[in-house]
Amino acid sequence: MPDFIDGSENVSVHGIFNWILLLAIFSVIVVIGNFIGYQHPISDSLVGMAILSLITLAGVWMERYLPFNISSIIYISVMGIVLAFPGMPTSEILLYYVSKVELLSIVTVFLAYVGIGMGKSWDEFKALGWRAIIITILVIASTYLGSAFVAHVILVMTGVPA
């Protein structure tokens, strides 16, 4: 099996200690970027990242040790949604700290790792040629625009104000 398939199915870094360490490093980098880019106070966004990391940790742990064949992405989403649900005792404090971490700060750090990881596919990419690139661009553009147009039409039909 090529490694890009099994890599997507499981977290390939083993051991809870390892996960915690990686999440801690990641959090520190995000918080620094968050401070430079958006001037959010370091202590608050550190708490925010700690909350997000805990949810993540719980999610990947459940994927590993619960006897259901459910991806960690689903566990994490459900936990995040439920904890932030208006009316939940957790929601207010959670929203305060998590809102101090900008989504884009997380993304910026995340994509740096993606870039490094991407290097591995570089040679295969070069071997594919321009025809595959044209098709890929067409596929992405038409999927994106198709989705946007359908969403727009339905939103307008159901009378959602712009």
Added chain:
Amino acid sequence: MHLSVLLLVIIAELIGPIEIQLTKGVTVSIMPLLYTMVLGLIFYLAKPIKWIQRKQARIAEGAMMLFIGVLIAKLAVSSGQSIHLIFEMGPALLLQELGHLATIFIALPVALLLGFKRETIGMTNSIGREPEVAVVVDKYGFNSPESRGIFALFIVGTIIGTVFISFLTSISVSVLPLHPFAFAMASGVGSASMNAASLGPTLAAFPSLETQIEAFAGFSNLLSFSIGIYIVIFVALPLTEKLYAFFEPKIGRDYVKKGDDENA
């Protein structure tokens, strides 16, 4: 390696977003998230940088799987906060998944014109991220031309997809008069990193709707990974097969160079 990432992030955040005016009213904004990704790739490829090699790329890839969780958690918190909106917009969120089928009608004929054969079915049925790759490999077998097609799409998408969708989004939001939420939902069509890269320009264009846009984007991405896969199995793949059978005898071409696609 983590120190290098820190360095990249600091550089990127200090530069900040850059806006390029193409023509009047059409602005392309380049977000810091693109610099870190491209610089990360350059760090890997650059020969003098010895401390980032194949081994680090493997670690980065593993770590990425964990860090996606943090991203998803943040999006989920935004969704939870706006859960009533998600229910109100339910029909749009669900039906926009069908908008993904547009790719079949547009990309399939072009792929045939370019001389692809059965690879076309793998290449044009969907955006070709991990879940779709799994479906196609499962259905056609690992060594089939269909799987070769989607592997090619997957690899090219991995390299250019994130950058491309970010440009596409920033052009679309400034040219197309669509609903802000429609852009948010559309940003969820692909992988988590594509989702993120497309969100950047969308958030920049509609700063007052930040939480709602994050909520729709996150939810739409979740749907792409859950419901989207059934659409691929039950709608997209059969439809691709039908269109292939219809178009192939009319516009399909003989292989120009056979060896070209073998190593896909």
